[in-house]
Amino acid sequence: MPGDIEAIEAIEVEAVTLHIGFVMLPEYTLSTFSNAVGILRMANRLSGKELYHWSLHSVGGQSVVSSAGLELALDGGLDAASEADIMLVCGGYSVKSHCDKPLLDGLRKMAKRKIPMGGICTGSYALAAAGLLDGYRCTIHWENLASLREEFPKLEISSSLFVIDRDRYTCSGGISSIDLMLNLVASIHGHQLVQQISEQFTCDRVRTEKDAQRAPLKYLIGASQPRLVEAVTLMENNIEEPLTLDEISNFVGISRRQLERLFNRYLHCAPSRYYLELRLYRARLLLLQTSIPVIDVAISCGFSTAPHFSKCYSDLYSKPPSSERRALI
Numbered sequence: 001m002p003g004d005i006e007a008i009e010a011i012e013v014e015a016v017t018l019h020i021g022f023v024m025l026p027e028y029t030l031s032t033f034s035n036a037v038g039i040l041r042m043a044n045r046l047s048g049k050e051l052y053h054w055s056l057h058s059v060g061g062q063s064v065v066s067s068a069g070l071e072l073a074l075d076g077g078l079d080a081a082s083e084a085d086i087m088l089v090c091g092g093y094s095v096k097s098h099c100d101k102p103l104l105d106g107l108r109k110m111a112k113r114k115i116p117m118g119g120i121c122t123g124s125y126a127l128a129a130a131g132l133l134d135g136y137r138c139t140i141h142w143e144n145l146a147s148l149r150e151e152f153p154k155l156e157i158s159s160s161l162f163v164i165d166r167d168r169y170t171c172s173g174g175i176s177s178i179d180l181m182l183n184l185v186a187s188i189h190g191h192q193l194v195q196q197i198s199e200q201f202t203c204d205r206v207r208t209e210k211d212a213q214r215a216p217l218k219y220l221i222g223a224s225q226p227r228l229v230e231a232v233t234l235m236e237n238n239i240e241e242p243l244t245l246d247e248i249s250n251f252v253g254i255s256r257r258q259l260e261r262l263f264n265r266y267l268h269c270a271p272s273r274y275y276l277e278l279r280l281y282r283a284r285l286l287l288l289q290t291s292i293p294v295i296d297v298a299i300s301c302g303f304s305t306a307p308h309f310s311k312c313y314s315d316l317y318s319k320p321p322s323s324e325r326r327a328l329i
Contacts, residue, residue: 018188020054021084024074025103029092029121030066032177036088036120039181042197043189051189057081059103067092078106087115088169091122095144096129096289104130118169120177127168128152137165141173142213146282147289150300160209172213179207227252228262235275239282242302245271280316283309287324294321 020040022033040052058064061077081087087110091098107130111117119127124140125148127133137156140148149157162171162180164187171180178201186194186206198206217229230252234243248271249256263271283301286292292300298309298321313321 017050017053019083019085020052021081021087022054022056023078023081023087023089023103023107023123023126024056024058024064024066024072025089025091025095025098025123025126026064027067027093027095027098028064028090028123029173030068030070032092032121032171032173032175033066033090035175036177036181038201039178039185039197042200043185043193046196046200047189047193055081055084059100059106078110081110082113084110084115086169087117089117089119089123089126091119091124091126093122095122095125099126099129107132114167116167116169118171118180120171120180121173124148124170127170128155133168133170136168137163138168138170139163139172139213140170143285144289146285150286150290150292158209159213161207161211161213163209176207176213178203179211182206183208225262225266227254227259228266231259231262231271232274235278239279240300240302242275242279276312277316279303280313283313283321284317284324287321294325297321 022036024033037054040054043051055075056072057076057078057080058074059078061074061080063071063074065071075081087107089107103126107117107126111130111132117127117132119125119138119140121141122144124133124138125144128138128148128151133152133155137158139158139160139162142159145157145159148155160172161176162169162183164180164183169180169184171177182194182198182203183206185197194206217232231248234248234251243251245256245259249259252259254262259271263269263274267274279301283297286297286300287294294309295306298306301309303309303312310320310322313319313324317324
């Protein structure tokens with residue numbers, strides 16, 4: 001894991017016990033949080049030492065309800081976390097609505113004390129909103145990638161499972177918190193302990209920052225169709241200014257008819273339909289997660305006119321984009 005050792009320079013690695021503080025936002029993803037804590041617990045168990053201690057906090061110290069409807073006992077407000085060696089913000093649904101001034105001010109205060117910080121699942125959004133990811137590489141759950149890039153265009157946002165950049169730690173959610181914590185433990189206490197932990201968690205391998213969040217298409221359709229994988233990748237990378245099917249087929253080195261046969265056989269739709277739905281899905285994420293005007297959403301997803309965008313969107317989702325936006329108000 002090149003660079004991981006440097007990532008923890010701000011941490012007092014000689015300390016007997018490393019204190020990890022978790023900031024729990026309302027509707028946080030319980031599974032992502034529990035996966036992270038599970039790695040720390042297993043590190044303690046297998047080493048026979050208290051290598052890690054953790055505490056749970058909210059802005060005002062009051063309990064918050066997870067997206068699963070469960071509440072955990074907390075250890076106090078943000079002020080009670082001043083002794084933490086690392087602070088991780090645990091996000092989940094509707095993260096933007098939970099990033100109020102007290103939270104952002106509290107996170108900035110921690111950063112001024114040079115406490116390394118991170119976000120798991122959508123916790124990265126809170127750090128970005130507080131200005132604490134400026135100049136850092138970061139990631140977030142794939143459903144929020146488009147909206148984060150739109151709202152914070154200067155950030156270097158990756159689609160990796162997790163990113164460790166100096167004293168910032170971000171992961172995409174789900175089981176990626178396992179990968180983040182395994183890499184963190186490895187950089188502090190070595191790969192032998194991590195191998196033992198991963199065996200306990202029945203992980204077949206420890207994934208790195210080079211692993212993408214979503215399973216690559218080649219694993220869904222088989223590695224025998226590299227041209228199809230390349231074509232879909234081109235579509236995903238050209239949303240705002242869509243390529244023509246002739247351009248795509250030329251790029252991947254096959255005829256347009258061949259391209260159409262591959263899509264129909266393996267993805268069960270025409271390439272033009274697949275591309276359209278890909279753009280509309282990106283548009284829906286922007287409508288649900290941002291306040292960007294509908295016409296700007298349309299343009300950023302490759303539609304030149306609002307009426308055309310509205311018709312295509314209504315055909316797929318049975319409601320116009322304006323209704324999708326009003327449902328959030």
